[in-house]
Amino acid sequence: MQYVNFGQTGMKVSRLCLGTMGFGTPAWRPWVMDESASTPVIHAAIERGINFIDLADFYSIGVSEEVVGRAIRHIPRHKLVLASKCLYAMSDDVNDQGLSRKHIFDAVDASLRRIGTDYLDLFVIHGFDPSTPMEETMRALDDVVRSGKVRYIGASTMYAWQFVKMNYLAKVHGWTSFVSMQCQLNAAYREEEREMIPYCQHEGLAVTPFSPLARGLLSGNATSLRNKTDQFTTQQYDDQTSLDIARAVGQIAENRGVLPSQIALAWVNARPGVTSTLIGVETIEQLDQNISALDMVLTPQELFEIDRCYTPCDVINDYNVNRIPRQPR
Template sequence: MQYVHLGRSGVIVSRLCLGTMNFGLHTDEPSSFRIMDRALEVGINFFDTANVYGGKRGDGLTEQIIGRWFAQGGGRRDKVVLATKVYGRMGDWPNQSKLSALHITRACEESLRRLRTDYIDLYQMHHVDRDTPWDEVWQAMERLVRDGKVIYVGSSNFAGWHLAQAQETARSRRFLGLVSEQSLYNLTQRMIELEVIPACEAYGIGLIPWSPLAGGLLAGSLRAARVGRRADEELRKKADTHRARLEAYEKLCADLGEQPADVAIAWLLHQKAVTAPIIGPRTLDQLNGSVQALNLKLSAETLGRLDEIFPGPGGPAPEAYAW
């Protein structure tokens, strides 16, 4: 396993992050336990979850599964850099969503209870809250850090200017602020190269891409259809929309002798701003397959070909659209 600092922080995380969104929803608890045990065996120490994962609103089922896995002992909790999230709606009453100081404080306590832990290593804002002032957000986060309930703070789905707002307000309060941003980023979705990635690089914020396989689109979706494997209707429609590019992509992967999913993850690992792509295996086989991407070195020629098949926005702003 390869390891790297999480942004400018001193904490060290694996270059792959285990996403747990499928736990309890598509993957049963015993299988989820086996996946987490295997992740530790291969050296993955970075686990990502959220209080809204698991299906039924307010249950936090995925966090509960992770908590029961921690409760088995064996040093599981101490080996994991644990990330969870706050923002999503956890009930029908007011103040059960978003980033008010009230909701942040209550949601953290509930996540700690479900996860059966005393502290959260990385507490991430799942989305920006345009209705709550940054001073209020940071006041709540500072209190959690001061009380030892949260170690680091991260964000998810922020625009570049949101990152700047957050960091400058944190700076004025003499607070560390964000150490990570979790963004949608893959070969088919490169919009964050305009402003999010430059902001991350300027502020020392680690980038944690989610959906590295574009919901399965980059995992050999055309080949899977040809050999008769099942694919959901939404994925089929997306594959048809991107058919020309996917045909070129899957041919390139075949010429390289590599699995399309491995190439997609390897491409992210070659982007200098990226800390750790989030892999979300439903099965042990999927987890074992994702680890192979760590050993895949893409040549400059291959990276150039991938840029031709899946062109980005043209680099950072404003040069991407102006002189």
């Protein structure tokens, strides 16, 4: 396993980060694995050197954190870099969501209890909350860091201007600022390369892309349970351009005698500014395939075949769901 500094911090993370959205209970999403299926995969990831694990309270509405927490209970805490997130509604209660001071404090405490740890190495806001002043959110995040419950803070899934302004407010007031951005990036969606990732590079912030397989589109397995039941796949990648890119990735994989998922992951791993790529795996075999992609280097011609299909599209986030369908070149 390869390790790198997490942005400008001294913390070292594996080049691959174990995503945990698929661990928890299928009662939440039909493609989510239960505890008995999740635990061996979590153990295998750690045994292979992955020290960075990405959680969120929203995954299986807390069950994912509980499942992962029990799986890692025997691992010395200093060997793991644990991240969790908050924003999305955890119940019908009006205050059990968002980025208010109240909910951030409650969410951190609840995640610590479920995971069974005294602190989080990284606490990430899962998106932007337009109903809460930025100053309130950043002050609350600074306070949870000062309390010792959180080591670093990060953000995910928002417009670049929102991320820049929140970091600016933190620096002006002397509060803890973000050290990372978790954004969607793959061969079929690369709009974050316009502003978000260049900003992160300029500021020395870690970039941790999620969905390197475009919600499963680039996996080469169109009949998988997730591809057939995850509404995000259809909402975000049901256009001809995405399908053309998937075909290009598949052809390169066939020519090389490898899997499309490995080509798609290798593409993301090599993008400028990328620190650690989030992976979601269902089996130990898939885990090993993803790890082997770290050593893959795509040729200029292979990159051309993938990139030539790309056309710009709307930024994907929670506040831009009615996206305009893009047309192929």
